[in-house]
Amino acid sequence: xxxxxxxxxxxxxxxxxxxxxxxxxxxxxxxxxxxxxxxxxxxxxxxxxxxxxxxxxxxxxxxxxxxxxxxxxxxxxxxxxxxxxxxxxxxxxxxxxxxxxxxxxxxxxxxxxxxxxxxxxxxxxxxxxxxxxxxxxxxxxxxxxxxxxxxxxxxxxxxxxxxxxxxxxxxxxxxxxxxxxxxxxxxxxxxxxxxxxxxxxxxxxxxxxxxxxxxxxxxxxxxxxxxxxxxxxxxxxxxxxxx
Numbered sequence: 001x002x003x004x005x006x007x008x009x010x011x012x013x014x015x016x017x018x019x020x021x022x023x024x025x026x027x028x029x030x031x032x033x034x035x036x037x038x039x040x041x042x043x044x045x046x047x048x049x050x051x052x053x054x055x056x057x058x059x060x061x062x063x064x065x066x067x068x069x070x071x072x073x074x075x076x077x078x079x080x081x082x083x084x085x086x087x088x089x090x091x092x093x094x095x096x097x098x099x100x101x102x103x104x105x106x107x108x109x110x111x112x113x114x115x116x117x118x119x120x121x122x123x124x125x126x127x128x129x130x131x132x133x134x135x136x137x138x139x140x141x142x143x144x145x146x147x148x149x150x151x152x153x154x155x156x157x158x159x160x161x162x163x164x165x166x167x168x169x170x171x172x173x174x175x176x177x178x179x180x181x182x183x184x185x186x187x188x189x190x191x192x193x194x195x196x197x198x199x200x201x202x203x204x205x206x207x208x209x210x211x212x213x214x215x216x217x218x219x220x221x222x223x224x225x226x227x228x229x230x231x232x233x234x235x236x237x238x239x240x241x242x243x
Contacts, residue, residue: 010059023048024068035098050215057225155180157187157207
């Protein structure tokens with residue numbers, strides 16, 4: 001099952017920094033018909049564009065081991081609670097997913113969502129990370145609301161535990177980035193994976209949203225991976241020193 005639900009890159013250091021990516025893949029498992037075009041599978045509704053490449057570079061160049069989902073968010077959204085009404089999306093950013101109408105929710109939970117989260121839990125229990133990075137990307141504009149202003153280059157999301165996020169917001173800002181504080185949406189409303197595996201266990205984390213036009217190329221992915229690795233290292237140092 002692990003070959004079809006998640007993959008690991010790099011070797012985690014106990015107590016170190018790790019990364020997870022809930023929307024790393026646009027893969028639809030063989031035999032599952034969603035009824036969407038190949039073009040739709042390249043859009044942000046199917047995956048977080050560029051996020052997988054950033055995680056790959058974090059792991060291979062900066063020693064931050066990563067765990068990535070290997071199933072499209074159109075099949076099931078790993079970054080939603082099991083009971084969430086958009087766990088298996090039928091209409092997402094104005095795009096209809098006809099194959100999800102009447103989908104067997106329990107079957108998809110058992111096949112994809114539960115094994116993914118069980119592996120995160122196992123991995124974190126084994127590694128006991130000192131800082132978790134949750135890597136996502138967001139669009140410069142929504143297809144369903146093109147007039148919405150999204151000026152941020154990077155955003156930090158958090159729910160109740162803001163320890164790491166506040167350090168990161170300051171550090172990204174000092175590097176000259178346009179930083180969103182709980183933008184482009186609030187972690188108080190959408191923070192499922194970190195609520196479950198970080199906040200509930202007292203583990204510090206940075207839920208990071210990168211504007212996807214900045215990481216659409218390998219050059220952009222390498223640049224932002226280097227920036228994130230630098231900031232993450234300094235966030236962890238601050239947490240270890242002061243918190």
